[in-house]
Amino acid sequence: MKTNRRGFLKGALLTLASIPVIESLLGNKAEAAEVDKTKGMAKTLGYVSNGATECAGGKCGPKYKAEAQCCSCSFYTKVDGTWGNCSLVKPGNVAATGWCKNYAKKASVTKCS
Numbered sequence: 001m002k003t004n005r006r007g008f009l010k011g012a013l014l015t016l017a018s019i020p021v022i023e024s025l026l027g028n029k030a031e032a033a034e035v036d037k038t039k040g041m042a043k044t045l046g047y048v049s050n051g052a053t054e055c056a057g058g059k060c061g062p063k064y065k066a067e068a069q070c071c072s073c074s075f076y077t078k079v080d081g082t083w084g085n086c087s088l089v090k091p092g093n094v095a096a097t098g099w100c101k102n103y104a105k106k107a108s109v110t111k112c113s
């Protein structure tokens with residue numbers, strides 16, 4: 001009986017110790033879920049993760065403006081400081097610094113934060 005209790009406590013402690021590891025694995029998976037640029041609307045609209053660097057020198061065509069980025073777009077909903085969801089380009093997250101040909105500036109946003 002004493003051995004069973006000891007075994008139970010040992011198992012419970014091991015289970016509790018593994019929770020942070022499981023949480024970090026799940027958290028990393030969620031962070032990596034950017035939209036697939038080679039498919040769907042992301043491809044059609046020419047989504048890029050960082051407009052400032054990937055569109056420099058006119059590489060994204062005349063529609064791209066230097067101040068345009070996903071975080072100030074009317075289709076963007078912030079997830080955190082780095083990622084958000086786009087109601088057009090999905091499934092997955094778009095980068096706050098991203099851009100696509102359908103960019104539409106939010107009237108209320110003056111600066112992304």
Ligand code: SF4
Pocket residue numbers: 045047069070071073074075076085086087088089094098099100101102103104
């Ligand atoms: S529609 Fe707006 S939020 Fe969506 S990918 Fe294009 S620029 Fe980013």
